[in-house]
Amino acid sequence: MNLFTSFTLLTLLILTTPIMMSHTDSHVNNKYQSYVKNIVFCAFITSLVPAMMYLHTNQETLISNWHWITIQTLKLTLSFKMDYFSLMFMPVALFITWSIMEFSMWYMHSDPYINQFFKYLLLFLITMLILVTANNLFQLFIGWEGVGIMSFLLIGWWFGRTDANTAALQAILYNRIGDIGLLASMAWFLSNMNTWDLQQIFMLNQNPLNLPLMGLVLAAAGKSAQFGLHPWLPSAMEGPTPVSALLHSSTMVVAGIFLLVRFHPLMENNKLIQTVTLCLGAITTLFTAICALTQNDIKKIIAFSTSSQLGLMMVTIGLNQPYLAFLHICTHAFFKAMLFLCSGSIIHNLNNEQDIRKMGGLFKALPFTTTALIIGCLALTGMPFLTGFYSKDPIIEAATSSYTNAWALLLTLIATSLTAVYSTRIIFFTLLGQPRFPPSTTINENNPLLINPIKRLLIGSIFAGFILSNSIPPMTTPLMTMPLHLKLTALAMTTLGFIIAFEINLDTQNLKHKHPSNSSKFSTLLGYFPTIMHRLPPHLDLLMSQKLATSLLDLTWLETILPKTTALIQLKASTLTSNQQGLIKLYFLSFLITITLTMILFNYPE
Amino acid sequence: MTLIHMNILMAFSMSLMGLLMYRSHLMSALLCLEGMMLSLFVLAALTILSSHFTLANMMPIILLVFAACEAAIGLALLVMVSNTYGTDYVQNLNLLQC
Numbered sequence: 001m002n003l004f005t006s007f008t009l010l011t012l013l014i015l016t017t018p019i020m021m022s023h024t025d026s027h028v029n030n031k032y033q034s035y036v037k038n039i040v041f042c043a044f045i046t047s048l049v050p051a052m053m054y055l056h057t058n059q060e061t062l063i064s065n066w067h068w069i070t071i072q073t074l075k076l077t078l079s080f081k082m083d084y085f086s087l088m089f090m091p092v093a094l095f096i097t098w099s100i101m102e103f104s105m106w107y108m109h110s111d112p113y114i115n116q117f118f119k120y121l122l123l124f125l126i127t128m129l130i131l132v133t134a135n136n137l138f139q140l141f142i143g144w145e146g147v148g149i150m151s152f153l154l155i156g157w158w159f160g161r162t163d164a165n166t167a168a169l170q171a172i173l174y175n176r177i178g179d180i181g182l183l184a185s186m187a188w189f190l191s192n193m194n195t196w197d198l199q200q201i202f203m204l205n206q207n208p209l210n211l212p213l214m215g216l217v218l219a220a221a222g223k224s225a226q227f228g229l230h231p232w233l234p235s236a237m238e239g240p241t242p243v244s245a246l247l248h249s250s251t252m253v254v255a256g257i258f259l260l261v262r263f264h265p266l267m268e269n270n271k272l273i274q275t276v277t278l279c280l281g282a283i284t285t286l287f288t289a290i291c292a293l294t295q296n297d298i299k300k301i302i303a304f305s306t307s308s309q310l311g312l313m314m315v316t317i318g319l320n321q322p323y324l325a326f327l328h329i330c331t332h333a334f335f336k337a338m339l340f341l342c343s344g345s346i347i348h349n350l351n352n353e354q355d356i357r358k359m360g361g362l363f364k365a366l367p368f369t370t371t372a373l374i375i376g377c378l379a380l381t382g383m384p385f386l387t388g389f390y391s392k393d394p395i396i397e398a399a400t401s402s403y404t405n406a407w408a409l410l411l412t413l414i415a416t417s418l419t420a421v422y423s424t425r426i427i428f429f430t431l432l433g434q435p436r437f438p439p440s441t442t443i444n445e446n447n448p449l450l451i452n453p454i455k456r457l458l459i460g461s462i463f464a465g466f467i468l469s470n471s472i473p474p475m476t477t478p479l480m481t482m483p484l485h486l487k488l489t490a491l492a493m494t495t496l497g498f499i500i501a502f503e504i505n506l507d508t509q510n511l512k513h514k515h516p517s518n519s520s521k522f523s524t525l526l527g528y529f530p531t532i533m534h535r536l537p538p539h540l541d542l543l544m545s546q547k548l549a550t551s552l553l554d555l556t557w558l559e560t561i562l563p564k565t566t567a568l569i570q571l572k573a574s575t576l577t578s579n580q581q582g583l584i585k586l587y588f589l590s591f592l593i594t595i596t597l598t599m600i601l602f603n604y605p606e
Numbered sequence: 607m608t609l610i611h612m613n614i615l616m617a618f619s620m621s622l623m624g625l626l627m628y629r630s631h632l633m634s635a636l637l638c639l640e641g642m643m644l645s646l647f648v649l650a651a652l653t654i655l656s657s658h659f660t661l662a663n664m665m666p667i668i669l670l671v672f673a674a675c676e677a678a679i680g681l682a683l684l685v686m687v688s689n690t691y692g693t694d695y696v697q698n699l700n701l702l703q704c
Binding site: 583584585588589591592595 | 622623625626627628629696699700
């Protein structure tokens with residue numbers, strides 16, 4: 001217990017050291033990359049100590065360091081909450097970041113700004129850890145915005161490419177819509193509970209909590225790419241593969257789910273919010289799984305797979321199982337990061353080829369990557385006793401045996417089988433068959449900087465589920481009696497998916513399809529969602545605002561109503577009533593006649 | 607009234623009719639205006655001298671001064687019209703027509 005708080009703060013402090021080395025010139029030489037990688041490794045080892053201590057004693061800690069400011073009755077401090085969630089997430093995130101940094105030493109080797117890349121990755125990691133360990137909403141918001149900004153900088157890493165800039169901006173915009181929800185919740189908590197501290201919020205458990213919880217659900221939908229705010233995640237694949245592996249599969253996109261998991265004491269009594277998250281998660285997981293079926297870019301398939309798993313986590317939260325959702329976050333991070341690293345290896349070895357229609361036959365050429373890819377896909381689909389099984393199977397069991405929405409359950413089950421379908425598609429197109437790439441590329445995966453990270457994550461993908469499930473304290477009573485058909489649901493759906501997918505994929509070698517069917521077009525164009533929603537609503541909104549603000553307010557109410565109307569009335573009246581014709585001689589003549597008549601009348605009155 | 611007064615009054619009314627009934631030139635109006643002024647001056651001078659109305663001895667001279675100013679203004683207006691149109695025909699002065 002003595003070392004608990006100090007090692008936790010030491011972890012965070014170690015990570016800031018390379019940033020502070022910017023004062024010296026050690027950040028411009030090529031030792032910087034190994035330095036950052038070793039720093040992250042040290043932080044990982046340091047964070048294991050508090051995690052082990054927590055698993056031993058099950059005692060949470062709250063570190064409240066520095067009183068920053070008191071604004072009338074709101075006290076803002078720098079406080080870290082070391083509970084089950086943050087203490088388990090920190091080692092996992094640091095392990096994965098360590099592996100990804102070693103991988104990017106190989107992947108980004110020829111980039112001239114590689115030191116800046118490492119600094120950005122480290123900054124992202126620091127802000128993510130601030131988000132995870134935050135005890136008050138203000139610190140969480142700092143971490144929230146920090147990961148958003150680092151995501152922007154890293155997606156647009158190759159900023160000379162227009163698509164990358166567009167994708168980075170798209171990520172920022174969609175995250176901003178989610179931030180509205182978070183800010184609304186913060187404002188509600190401030191005005192109704194007078195605090196931003198999590199302890200006080202959970203203690204003052206007030207009843208009508210619908211508004212702040214809806215705000216939190218909106219924030220999670222924005223950050224974790226739920227349906228409606230999802231297009232930024234596939235577009236974010238414009239960034240380099242290490243960025244996709246770290247941010248958009250393991251760490252940043254789970255921040256929204258993590259937020260909802262943090263607030264689970266408020267959500268356990270609110271049926272409405274649980275139903276909303278359940279249905280939103282179910283729609284997300286099925287929709288993105290459908291979109292993943294016909295994508296041709298390997299990174300986009302894995303991105304949609306991430307989005308589908310995030311929907312599954314949302315479903316779990318909707319089933320009132322926050323601990324299962326958190327376990328799925330931790331286990332999903334391992335095999336998803338490994339899938340991205342394998343795809344990075346394939347892409348680099350095929351000379352930057354990302355289209356799976358141009359890959360093939362890598363089974364013999366890249367044996368180690370092939371192994372890792374297949375094990376990763378199997379773990380993703382929930383193969384028994386790999387990592388994914390220990391979190392995905394309890395989720396499906398909890399879903400099928402709880403008193404919940406049957407339609408959401410059906411969507412989740414269909415999405416589970418679709419997971420197997422697109423995993424088979426990846427394996428079939430990239431690894432099996434004859435090569436479809438030009439034979440002049442040199443394929444070499446013998447670099448230890450590439451092999452070691454994938455090896456570590458491979459061991460994690462196989463064993464981490466087992467180790468984590470057996471180490472964590474049980475938070476809910478597991479269901480002991482279950483009918484056999486419910487127990488085997490997940491396995492049956494997955495096997496069904498595998499069989500169907502393999503048959504269809506084999507068909508593609510024989511038949512020639514004439515035109516894409518309507519459902520195939522729906523899937524390839526991402527459900528027409530970006531096509532409709534990226535042009536039409538912004539155009540209508542801007543048009544309406546222009547009509548309201550400029551035409552109605554400025555031009556009409558302020559200009560035309562009084563000033564211009566007055567001028568117009570005067571003009572019309574003067575032209576109507578004046579009879580100046582410019583006939584001077586006529587006027588003079590009438591004047592003469594009048595004078596003469598007057599003189600005659602007044603001189604001769606009789 | 608006496609015959610002389612009648613004579614000068616007829617000269618005045620001749621000039622007045624000429625002012626109000628001119629054909630096409632603005633210059634003729636200005637000339638008739640001078641004629642009116644001249645006849646007024648002579649009438650005033652005769653009446654005041656023959657009635658020995660010493661107090662009003664200044665009136666014809668002041669009248670002459672003001673008439674000179676007015677003639678100058680009238681000529682300036684004529685010159686402006688002539689600058690714009692080249693001639694001083696009155697049918698050019700129809701800008702107020704709606």
